[in-house]
């Protein structure tokens with residue numbers, strides 16, 4: 001086996017050697033872009049799913065499609081400390097400069113510049129540059145009006161110059177409610193005017209509820225598409241296809257062991273196969289190779305994928321998460337967590353809220369909660385073996 005090149009790609013947003021199972025979703029996104037290009041704008045799309053299922057990879061893939069179709073696009077990743085206003089202003093400026101070679105639309109450009117100047121005040125009229133600083137001047141016309149004005153101006157310029165605008169917004173769960181409301185109102189207006197702007201965003205499952213809470217008509221503006229672990233057939237392709245390119249194959253037992261260990265989650269498949277590949281000695285990968293690689297793959301996941309989330313939590317939050325696992329079943333109820341923590345539901349509600357804000361847990365509905373990170377319960381048991389002893393006693 002050629003172990004010099006590893007065809008597996010564990011890591012955030014890394015383009016996989018073989019993109020499994022997302023073909024229909026990408027086709028549908030392409031159709032929406034094409035339709036929007038032809039001035040029959042489609043609803044924007046919100047992809048939602050757990051950590052590591054491949055949302056960023058999917059957005060990147062659709063960006064490639066937008067590029068091939070000659071649509072204009074910008075990628076925004078909202079950070080936890082929220083830089084959305086600055087990011088969206090910069091994206092609009094990039095769109096503006098891509099379209100600005102057509103001088104005869106000066107009025108529309110000027111109008112857009114005015115809005116951008118209001119939102120992102122440090123616009124330099126002299127050299128057309130936007131400073132990276134956020135303005136601390138008050139927003140004069142209200143964020144929703146400014147956003148609507150901005151999007152409508154942008155849409156009109158795009159339409160006049162024969163362009164189509166695609167926004168790609170990742171980690172959209174970190175957007176603030178008033179910003180989301182402004183974005184939804186702007187899209188609403190743009191949709192009414194049939195202007196060629198479409199938004200693709202991706203985030204944790206909680207966005208379903210947030211979008212609905214912020215604006216009741218959000219389901220008319222967005223199509224919500226769940227992104228889940230891969231089906232078994234697709235998971236097998238994600239495992240075998242990258243190896244095939246190097247003449248390596250997996251035995252059926254090896255494949256079954258990988259499916260069992262990874263639960264068909266793309267990130268876990270990449271991590272495990274990457275380790276199998278690194279340790280491999282022959283062109284035929286058998287079940288023993290898989291078993292040999294599991295401890296290292298698990299350690300890598302613990303040290304990166306899981307720990308980045310865990311280490312940002314306070315002791316109290318960790319205790320809350322341990323209690324969730326001690327419920328013995330996920331999703332679990334707040335009532336159960338509260339009785340395990342020996343505190344009232346109202347006492348532990350603020351902990352739940354901060355964990356949701358940090359994107360570690362989410363509400364699955366009916367008062368139940370679960371982790372946004374697949375297999376996080378197993379990781380927590382590895383961190384704190386006392387949980388397993390507790391579970392052994394109650395079962």
Ligand SMILES: Nc1ncnc2c1ncn2[C@@H]1O[C@H](COP(=O)(O)OP(=O)(O)OP(=O)(O)O)[C@@H](O)[C@H]1O
Nearest residue numbers: 011012013016020051052053054055056057266267
């Ligand atoms: N369709 C796929 N087929 C094979 N591997 C994939 C697929 N999608 C994603 N991956 C792999 O899974 C891993 C996680 O992908 P990605 O970062 O896009 O997930 P995510 O949903 O954005 O996670 P997060 O919520 O943490 O940002 C990467 O290592 C990537 O290479």
Ligand SMILES: [Mg+2]
Nearest residue numbers: 013055056057
């Ligand atoms: Mg991502």
